[in-house]
Amino acid sequence: MRQLSLFSIFLLAGWLSAADSKPNVVVILADDLGYGDVQCLNPERGKIATPAMDSLASEGMIFTDAHSASSVCTPTRYALLTGRYNWRTHLQKSVLYGFGEPLIDPDRLTVAGFLKQHGYNTAAIGKWHLGLDLPKTDDTPFRGNNPQNVDWDGVIENGPVDRGFDYYFGISASLDMPPYIYIENDRFVGKGTATKAFNRRGPAEPDFEAVDVLPMIGKKTAEYIAAQDASTPFFTYVALNSPHTPILPSEEWQGRSDIGIYGDFVMQTDAIIGDIVQAIDDAGFRENTLVIVTSDNGCSKAAGIPAMQKQGHFPSAHLRGSKADLWDGGHRVPFIVRWPQAVKPGSRSDQLVCQTDVMATCADILDVEIPGGAGEDSVSFQPALSGLPVHSSRAGVIHHSIGGYFAYRQGKWKLLLSKASGGWTSPTEKQMPSGSPPAQLYDMEADPGETNNLYTSNPEVADALLQQLTSDVERGRSTDGPPAQNDVDSIRIWKGQAPAN
Known part of the structure; x- marks a missing residue:
């Protein structure tokens, strides 16, 4: 029988205590933040200061081989929230847009819905990008980015508050995809009576400005955390809009980095993450809050990667490729965990993990089972938090x-x-x-x-x-369990020409 170190025993005791008291869970998902954009992950070839994420890593654990399920936005979000690979749905490639229909089926359990079943308050704040049934003034399907039949006073259906979240505030998709208007719960905040273009032209609320969105996400998240009561655990999914296009740092952040506007925006993103973590600490939730900071995929070419590399900054660090790619630069992402009650400060795990694993990890921490028909591709990385091997029923x-x-x-x-x-x-x-x-x-x-x-x-x-x-x-699943059903009858594994047998 393997001997446990005194520290492992200490961590295990801390984890058991944390499980008894149901830790809060805060997942912060950056948008197009490369593995090498975080200074502590790329000290030799990174030129952007990220003190908040570096500090978080020093207080917790770095995962060096963590992956998003896809190298682009929508699929990653689906997989993180459902514990299931996106290509099991009809979305076999690309992403949704701002007027896209819901990707998560009504009967599909999300991490939020699962934690809600176990007594958690749940909130999503920021970029949704998983489709919504936006209200119409007639039965004409939405076409393009500037439809004229949006009912700005109507009820939004099949959005976050219908997929396990008690509260939602944010935008429908990426910040370069209309409609440019905030959504709170199941209503628009205002009316999209203006027309604006943040890369794509479409309806906008007259006062909506892209540069304000990142600070607004930080503000709303801090307010939500401050309003929580220690008697009820909470799950907060914070989907930042940055440093995705449009790359628009606030005025006070412009010129702060040495490599241009993208570096400025990464620094502001880091500061917003720091504000959210500070809100957790200020509210007295530090010790028993599991914080995960990660990204939906690698750095986008819109950031100007060749120019940054000439200045010594490599947003994919030592990896090949970037956003959209199958090479690791497309999907190996920052993954930083802080949970003072159960994770050793300054620790590191080189074990292979995926963002689909959030659901199973939460279940493991709570010592409960994931219901049947959910989390088919999710494996708990909880043992890694204590420095122990992850024993996975998933082969890869x-x-x-x-x-x-x-x-x-x-x-x-x-x-x-x-x-x-x-x-x-x-x-x-x-x-x-x-x-x-x-x-x-x-x-x-x-x-x-x-x-x-x-x-x-x-x-x-x-x-x-x-x-x-x-x-x-x-099999419809990559973990142990009875075979499950994909949402489509067949999935083309070879997109190119398969080799002859």
Whole structure:
């Protein structure tokens, strides 16, 4: 029997005590924040000051091999909130837009709904981007980004407050997607009687300005936390709009970094995260609040990556690729956890985890089971918080790009069912010369930059990973349990030309 260190025993005792008192849970999801944009994760090749996240890491744990379920916005959000991969739905590639219909089915349990069943107050604040049934003045379907038949006085259906959240304040999608108007619970805050363009032109509330959204999210989150009572645990999902486009730091943040406007916006994002953490501490919730800070995918090319690299800042750190890609720069993300009652300050975990794992981790902390038909791709990383190995019933983690390309990671091996990035980074699939290997295989321990393709020299490894990926897709789940149903009849695993047998 393995011997536990005194510190592990101390942490275990702290975790048990925390579980008894139902810890608060605050998940802060940045938008397009690269792994290398956080200074403590990229000390040698990062040039942006992020004191709030660095401080949080020093008080808790850094996960160095944590991944979003997708390399773009909507799919990641679905997976984080449901514990289920997005491609099990009809959304096989790309993202939704501001007038998109709901992606989460009414009977699909979310982390919020699960925690609500166990006595939590729940709130979502910020960017939703999972579709809403916005009210119409007639039966004409919404078309494009500037429909004329929005009922600004109507009730919004199948949004956050219908998916497990008691309270919601935020925007329907990314800040470059109309409508440009706040939503509170199931109502618009005002009317979209103006027309504005923050990259895309569409209806807007006359006083709505993109530059105000990030501070507003921070303010509303701090107010919500301050209003909570210690007698009732709370779950707060904070989806920031930054540093996604439009890259608009507030005036007081402009010029604060040495690498331009994107660096300024990352610094402001970091400060808002710091404000939220301070609100937790000021309200007396510090010791028994599990705080997770992460990002929905890697840094966007809109940030001007080549120019930043010339100045010594590498937003993907040592990784290849960026947002939208199948390479790790697209989906290996910052993942910082603070929970003073149960996590050793300044600790680190190199274990492979995915954002789908939030649901199972919450269940593990509460010592309850996830109901059947929920969290099919979720595994608890709670043991890692105490420095112990995660014993997973999931064989590996599935990655997914904006183009719908699949990859499979198991241990040190990563199989990509694409010839190239599978996303926006060159070379893309169309840019690869004829005769290129149909897939990629990398040893992520020896080659984290994914430069030495071992696909043709290790066919047995590639075949084993492909079989496991295929099983995880077709069974409707990647964890132990009875087979589940995907929402679509068939899922195309090979988006490119599959190799001949």
